[in-house]
Amino acid sequence: MSGKGIEGSLRRAKIFQQLTLYIPAAVLALLVLAAIFAPFLAPYSPTKTALGQRLIPPFFIEGGSTAHLLGTDTLGRDILSRVIFGARVSLSVSLLVILITSTIGTVLGIIAGYLGGRTGTVLMRVTDVSLAFPAILIAILLAVVLGPSFKTVVLAISILGWAPYARLIRGEALRLREADFVAQARIIGSSPLRIMVRHIFPNIINPLIVIATLSVGLVILTEAALSYLGAGIPPTTPSWGAMVYDGRSLIDTAWWISLFPGMAIGLVVLSGNFLGDWLRDKLDPRLRQL
Amino acid sequence: MGRFIVIRLLQTVVALIGISLLIFVLARLSGDPTMLMRTPTTTEAEIVNIKQQLGLDKSQPEQYVIFVKNLFRGDLGESIIKRRPVTDMIGEALPNSLRLGITSFAVSMLLALLLGVLAATRRDTFLDNGVKFLAVLGQALPGFWVAILAIFVFSVYWHLLPTSGTGGPAHYVLPVGTLSFFLLPGMMRLVRSSMLDVLDSEYIKLARIKGLPERVVIWKHALRNALIAPLTTAGIIFANIITGAVILENVFNWPGVGRLSWEALVARDFPVVQGVTLLVAVLVLLVNLLVDILYAYIDPQIRYQQT
Numbered sequence: 001m002s003g004k005g006i007e008g009s010l011r012r013a014k015i016f017q018q019l020t021l022y023i024p025a026a027v028l029a030l031l032v033l034a035a036i037f038a039p040f041l042a043p044y045s046p047t048k049t050a051l052g053q054r055l056i057p058p059f060f061i062e063g064g065s066t067a068h069l070l071g072t073d074t075l076g077r078d079i080l081s082r083v084i085f086g087a088r089v090s091l092s093v094s095l096l097v098i099l100i101t102s103t104i105g106t107v108l109g110i111i112a113g114y115l116g117g118r119t120g121t122v123l124m125r126v127t128d129v130s131l132a133f134p135a136i137l138i139a140i141l142l143a144v145v146l147g148p149s150f151k152t153v154v155l156a157i158s159i160l161g162w163a164p165y166a167r168l169i170r171g172e173a174l175r176l177r178e179a180d181f182v183a184q185a186r187i188i189g190s191s192p193l194r195i196m197v198r199h200i201f202p203n204i205i206n207p208l209i210v211i212a213t214l215s216v217g218l219v220i221l222t223e224a225a226l227s228y229l230g231a232g233i234p235p236t237t238p239s240w241g242a243m244v245y246d247g248r249s250l251i252d253t254a255w256w257i258s259l260f261p262g263m264a265i266g267l268v269v270l271s272g273n274f275l276g277d278w279l280r281d282k283l284d285p286r287l288r289q290l
Numbered sequence: 291m292g293r294f295i296v297i298r299l300l301q302t303v304v305a306l307i308g309i310s311l312l313i314f315v316l317a318r319l320s321g322d323p324t325m326l327m328r329t330p331t332t333t334e335a336e337i338v339n340i341k342q343q344l345g346l347d348k349s350q351p352e353q354y355v356i357f358v359k360n361l362f363r364g365d366l367g368e369s370i371i372k373r374r375p376v377t378d379m380i381g382e383a384l385p386n387s388l389r390l391g392i393t394s395f396a397v398s399m400l401l402a403l404l405l406g407v408l409a410a411t412r413r414d415t416f417l418d419n420g421v422k423f424l425a426v427l428g429q430a431l432p433g434f435w436v437a438i439l440a441i442f443v444f445s446v447y448w449h450l451l452p453t454s455g456t457g458g459p460a461h462y463v464l465p466v467g468t469l470s471f472f473l474l475p476g477m478m479r480l481v482r483s484s485m486l487d488v489l490d491s492e493y494i495k496l497a498r499i500k501g502l503p504e505r506v507v508i509w510k511h512a513l514r515n516a517l518i519a520p521l522t523t524a525g526i527i528f529a530n531i532i533t534g535a536v537i538l539e540n541v542f543n544w545p546g547v548g549r550l551s552w553e554a555l556v557a558r559d560f561p562v563v564q565g566v567t568l569l570v571a572v573l574v575l576l577v578n579l580l581v582d583i584l585y586a587y588i589d590p591q592i593r594y595q596q597t
Contacts, residue, residue: 129305132525132578134532137567140555144563145316221432225537228434231555244435248541251438252446262435270430 021278024271031268034087042081043069046238050076055254071256073246079256082238083264089227089239090268093153094219098212100158105165106208110196112166113173124170130163135222136229143231153232157222161215168211172204179203206283214276217269224265240265294586302579309571310361313564314354366565371557376565379550384569386456387546390539391531393462394469402474403513406481410489411508421482425475433534437468437541454543465542469534477520477527484519488512522585525578532570 034041053076057064064071070079112123139156146152176182176199185195226232227241235242240261247257341347348356360367366376409421444464445453451463488494489512497507536548543549547566554562 125301125305128525128578129575132529132574134529134536134570134574136533136536137551137570140536140551141313141316141563141567144555144558144560145319217430221430224432225434225533228432229537229540229552229555241432241434244432244438248434248438251442255442258435258438262432262439265435266431269432270426273426273430 020274024274027267027271031087031091034084035091038085038088042084044078044081046082046085058256070260073257079260082243083260085238086240089233090220093223094216096154097157097161097219101161102165102212105162106169109166109169110173110200113170114177114196114200127163127166130160133160135160139226140231148231148234150233153223153226157219168207169204172207173200176200176203210280210284213279216272220269295583298579298582302575305575313568314357317564367561369559369562371559376561380565380569383545383547383550387535390465390544390546391535394466397466398470398473398477402477402481406478407485407513410482410485425478428471428475433472433537434541437538440464440468465538465544469538472534473530480520484516488516518588524581528577
């Protein structure tokens with residue numbers, strides 16, 4: 001500790017702040033790269049089985065080799081390759097879900113906040129119920145009805161996922177409704193639609209970005225839980241949650257099958273949360289209670 | 291207050307109708323249930339007979355009315371796989387889920403109060419940072435994964451606890467421990483921030499000026515008022531308990547409602563999943579109704595705003 005009192009602790013706080021920005025940003029960049037260039041980065045095919053290569057431990061354990069850095073599973077598939085390809089599922093599901101939920105949530109939130117009245121009240125009651133309903137049950141129900149698939153997962157997470165957006169955006173729209181520039185737009189005769197699109201929307205983009213970033217982690221966690229339960233992406237596509245499930249009964253002998261995909265989930269979610277926190281402090285510190 | 295309760299009750303009924311309609315539509319989307327019952331030797335006459343028995347030959351609105359009537363009689367239909375009433379199956383599983391959920395809620399609530407208050411009163415100390423770190427991990431790590439690692443460490447490696455199933459108190463340690471670990475962060479953050487707000491207020495300064503011991507100021511005067519804000523999120527905490535239970539009951543082979551719905555998912559047993567979802571929907575709505583009423587009782591401003 002070289003710090004002399006306040007100066008030292010300030011410097012430490014600054015370094016910590018930068019670390020909580022750069023490391024998460026790097027992890028997420030890695031995730032995107034892994035997802036896009038998976039076929040070039042992965043040393044093996046994620047689905048090709050090699051029964052002669054079953055249950056090889058990771059390279060740092062006795063019996064492991066650098067041919068399979070993170071070992072292989074019960075079917076001889078390379079864990080590292082599967083983790084790299086698994087990034088595709090996590091990334092595509094979370095991007096699509098966030099696109100859908102933020103659009104629906106923003107539209108409903110602006111309408112509820114700006115127009116208010118009876119429509120607003122009804123919308124907010126629906127939002128409250130949606131906020132309090134466990135998404136995982138809806139997802140299981142949908143998986144039974146429609147069968148587990150990529151579409152089912154996206155639909156299942158989106159069906160309630162718009163609610164936090166609607167809640168937050170409504171609050172913002174409610175506040176902006178009283179702003180001077182909105183009152184002026186009303187006086188010169190702008191239609192409510194024009195006011196909502198041209199005046200309210202541009203002013204809620206910052207909180208929208210913050211909450212979208214903060215929800216990346218939650219979406220990835222939910223997707224992983226669904227894949228773990230078998231209500232997610234069907235087994236031939238490698239996904240992190242399903243990989244943890246594959247290894248669960250072998251945890252005493254081949255712990256690496258479950259360990260690495262779980263670490264990947266944790267790392268990505270942690271990074272998403274940290275980046276979201278950082279963005280919130282930068283763009284919209286008022287939202288700190290989120 | 292009376293008016294407020296009536297309005298809220300009506301809204302709850304409307305929400306229930308909405309959810310039952312949604313589930314009914316989904317049930318029809320899942321296709322013809324007789325397809326699942328068909329065996330190679332089934333004749334067309336038998337299918338027609340079954341359809342009549344199940345009321346599938348009637349129009350959709352009629353079917354919905356029958357569906358709702360049966361609901362009121364507590365009849366959720368029959369499991370396609372087990373051939374048993376869904377109500378019985380849920381009745382057997384629910385107490386196990388309640389035991390797991392209530393114990394975890396109690397444990398995490400106590401810890402959240404203790405750690406939240408300590409973190410708020412000792413800001414930026416080692417303890418505060420430790421609590422924050424724990425919260426960050428609890429919000430980012432996947433529950434099923436932490437549970438599997440916990441089984442590996444405590445059951446397989448150290449042989450301290452049973453790996454799964456129900457039984458003595460030892461069987462509770464891992465499921466309750468992991469579920470609490472995930473409930474804790476949200477609750478702890480709420481208690482901490484709410485405590486920080488309250489500690490800033492005038493009446494806390496007055497209590498201190500009066501010369502009350504710090505222990506009394508914090509644990510009695512401040513905490514009591516700091517608890518009102520977290521109360522509004524009880525509904526969300528309840529949803530989190532259910533989400534956690536569905537996942538962790540599977541990892542720990544805990545014979546509760548979550549495990550039941552997972553088994554039904556794997557077997558494509560729609561009536562069971564439908565029953566569980568309806569039950570949870572009713573519970574969620576009731577919890578939120580209670581919270582709303584309780585909150586309006588504590589804070590009269592809410593009552594006037596909403597009526």
